[in-house]
Amino acid sequence: MSGAVVAGRPGRALVRACHPGPAAAVTGLAAAMAVGAGRGVVGTVLTTGAVAAGQLSIGWSNDLVDRRRDLAAGRGDKPFAAGELTERQGWVATARAVACCVALSAACGPAAATVHLVAVAAGWAYNLRLKATVWSWLPYALAFALLPAFVTLALPGRPWPAAAVLGAGALLGVAAHFANVLPDIAADRAAGVRGLPQRLGPRASAAVAVLAAAAAALVLAPGWPVALVTAPPVLAVLRAPRGRLPFLAVIAAAALAVGLLLLDGGLRAGA
Numbered sequence: 001m002s003g004a005v006v007a008g009r010p011g012r013a014l015v016r017a018c019h020p021g022p023a024a025a026v027t028g029l030a031a032a033m034a035v036g037a038g039r040g041v042v043g044t045v046l047t048t049g050a051v052a053a054g055q056l057s058i059g060w061s062n063d064l065v066d067r068r069r070d071l072a073a074g075r076g077d078k079p080f081a082a083g084e085l086t087e088r089q090g091w092v093a094t095a096r097a098v099a100c101c102v103a104l105s106a107a108c109g110p111a112a113a114t115v116h117l118v119a120v121a122a123g124w125a126y127n128l129r130l131k132a133t134v135w136s137w138l139p140y141a142l143a144f145a146l147l148p149a150f151v152t153l154a155l156p157g158r159p160w161p162a163a164a165v166l167g168a169g170a171l172l173g174v175a176a177h178f179a180n181v182l183p184d185i186a187a188d189r190a191a192g193v194r195g196l197p198q199r200l201g202p203r204a205s206a207a208v209a210v211l212a213a214a215a216a217a218l219v220l221a222p223g224w225p226v227a228l229v230t231a232p233p234v235l236a237v238l239r240a241p242r243g244r245l246p247f248l249a250v251i252a253a254a255a256l257a258v259g260l261l262l263l264d265g266g267l268r269a270g271a
Contacts, residue, residue, distance in 0.1 A: 029254060
């Protein structure tokens, strides 16, 4: 496909290039936890804005880093590869998102800001290097584990979440990673991307996604039937094992598990 920029509206193309589904899902989870933890209106807005900006930077940088690979693969659905956006437009937008992320995170306090920026840095590490290694799962695990910490460390007294919440967040991150990669395993292998899901294959990756979600459900909602939380990813894997549905189902399971956690006592250690 030609490298010429297609005339159009860059705003819409930027929205499509930011991986809007995952970005909106993670931002929504952060907002729900902020409300449930009692961050208040201002705190919830700051938390949500910081997470949204961080997700934008991760999504745009992912497609910018992969632009040549996507171009070679003829990915017309990728705005940078399709020529709808220039690299300069993408990096300018990414730099602005990073600046907003830093500023909004800092407004939540130094402890909260530190863990959130570490989580965002993990996403960047995935884009730049780790996605093509056996450690591809690690940035997802770290980022999802630190998301509830970003919320609670902004509360008075700067409490950490319970250790079980951090562990369950890591498990949900692993589940999200394996489910998100399912549709692209064949194309990734052809392009030389050999993350852990690509090495294991689609069937094993689908199983890992479901098992990790189930383990997280056991930790986050021990008083509730595990099937209640794991039904969405199980049904999605059975219905469309190589589509986007399993990832969306894992996010739905995460939202349900977090909701049950908040109903049963919240995020703080000792709650």
